[in-house]
Amino acid sequence: MNKNSAKIVATSTVREKAGVDSVQPEPSDSFISSPYVEQVTQRALAYLVAGYPVHFSGVAGTGKTTMAFHVASKLGRPVTLVHGDDEFGSSDLVGKDSGYRKNKVVDNYIHSVLKTEEEMKSLWVDNRLTTACERGEILIYDEFNRSRPEANNALLSVLSEGILNLPKLRRSGDGYMAVHPAFRAIFTSNPEEYAGVHKTQDALMDRLITIQLEHYDRDTEIMIVTKKSGLPPEDAERIVDIVRELRMFGVNNNRPTIRAGIAIGRILASQNRRARADDSFFQMICKDVLATDTAKITRGGQPVMMQKVEEVISKYCGSVKPVKDKVKEAIL
Ligand SMILES: Nc1ncnc2c1ncn2[C@@H]1O[C@H](COP(=O)(O)OP(=O)(O)O)[C@@H](O)[C@H]1O
Ligand SMILES: [Mg+2]
Incomplete structure (x- = not known):
């Protein structure tokens, strides 16, 4: 061989x-x-x-x-x-x-x-x-x-x-x-x-x-969003209240999850913004992050979740002014 x-x-x-x-x-x-x-x-x-x-x-x-x-x-x-x-x-x-x-x-x-x-x-x-x-x-x-x-x-x-x-x-x-x-x-x-x-x-x-395991209780959720975003606790509190109310609403009771709250908080913090109803950027982030699952369900041609998000922001952060009113205010 x-x-x-x-x-x-x-x-x-x-x-x-x-x-x-x-x-x-x-x-x-x-x-x-x-x-x-x-x-x-x-x-x-x-x-x-x-x-x-x-x-x-x-x-x-x-x-x-x-x-x-x-x-x-x-x-x-x-x-x-x-x-x-x-x-x-x-x-x-x-x-x-x-x-x-x-x-x-x-x-x-x-x-x-x-x-x-x-x-x-x-x-x-x-x-x-x-x-x-x-x-x-x-x-x-x-x-x-x-x-x-x-x-x-x-x-x-x-x-x-x-x-x-x-x-x-x-x-x-x-x-x-x-x-x-x-x-x-x-x-x-x-x-x-x-x-x-x-x-x-x-x-x-x-x-x-x-x-x-259930979703975290409100206090724990606020602590987590505060810690993970770096926002002041009162802003985290508003975000958590918005998220928790939407969780109770509509088709999927389990969403939005705490991840959505953390995401909104992080985006706001990175833009040096606060969770205020008069901040139109805040409103837009909320709609993008929170209204994804149910975009197809509409009332009067408007996605229901979009309306609901606005409603809940007003409830926890003061009234939401339509953007065109704000433009008028700025001119006057
Ligand atoms: N005790 C905690 N402290 C800080 N952040 C937490 C805590 N528990 C969960 N989180 C955060 O909440 C989010 C969801 O938690 P995760 O463990 O991934 O949930 P699940 O596995 O049930 O989907 C993650 O961003 C995670 O980092
Ligand atoms: Mg997991």
């Missing part, structure tokens, strides 16, 4: 560690701890310390992701984040056969001979769940119900028996892995996104302790 030719030496499965991609979360300067935030945190911690996985369920903007990180930070262990995704397969969660590795061996002793060996090894790349289970990290599985139910199968035995099943490694004797005792999992999901009946999702839900 030609010495320079490549040959297949072995076909076996080896485990390769994925890169370290866990984090140690710490609250940022803009994190707000209110009595409500603390109370939810205490409950979640109690369940986690007792060994139960926690699940924050709530519509968009109820602070699920923020709360998950906050609670995880209290456990003082590294955190691995996974996002639910429709494209997700279970191999994305636990690891997969990633193909082959080439291993070149150059024999330097006999310089006339160049010996090249190519090993073809089927690689098992440890993925996030595997790594988190092995190292005893905190897994945050954000919006887990966006993944197809079968993708989450591996979690069932992790959560009930403390065992991670790695089918591809069974031949090399590594098919089951005991989950590190410090491993904990925090899930989030938005109930609006549950479509149809997913058996696995139900089985998974059954193993979690679910904390229902």
Whole structure:
């Protein structure tokens, strides 16, 4: 056989560690701890310390992701984040056969001979769940119900028996892995996104302790908008009142969320403006940010939400003057 030719030496499965991609979360300067935030945190911690996985369920903007990180930070262990995704397969969660590795061996002793060996090894790349289970990290599985139910199968035995099943490694004797005792999992999901009946999702839900999150109370929302925008608290208060009233109105009771309030606040602050009814720029930002969802619903040819936004601005910020009156005022 030609010495320079490549040959297949072995076909076996080896485990390769994925890169370290866990984090140690710490609250940022803009994190707000209110009595409500603390109370939810205490409950979640109690369940986690007792060994139960926690699940924050709530519509968009109820602070699920923020709360998950906050609670995880209290456990003082590294955190691995996974996002639910429709494209997700279970191999994305636990690891997969990633193909082959080439291993070149150059024999330097006999310089006339160049010996090249190519090993073809089927690689098992440890993925996030595997790594988190092995190292005893905190897994945050954000919006887990966006993944197809079968993708989450591996979690069932992790959560009930403390065992991670790695089918591809069974031949090399590594098919089951005991989950590190410090491993904990925090899930989030938005109930609006549950479509149809997913058996696995139900089985998974059954193993979690679910904390229902509502929109923040008014005081917490004002504190968050003040902190995140840098506006004076009285401006944040007006914005929050406008947002909260619109949330109660119309087709979608869950929007606008706190994100809209933060956005209006940030835009105003960056323009050095205030939340005042006589500021036509403020009115326009409110309409752009707040009237998006319901633009199609009209009354007398005018989008209903536009009228409602004006009405609510007047209610909380003083009467809204039509722009043409202001032009007249300026001329007089
Ligand atoms: N305790 C808090 N302190 C400061 N900002 C917060 C807090 N909770 C939520 N927020 C902010 O509110 C917004 C919505 O929160 P998020 O956790 O993303 O909600 P969800 O995951 O439920 O959609 C984000 O901009 C987030 O930064
Ligand atoms: Mg979120």
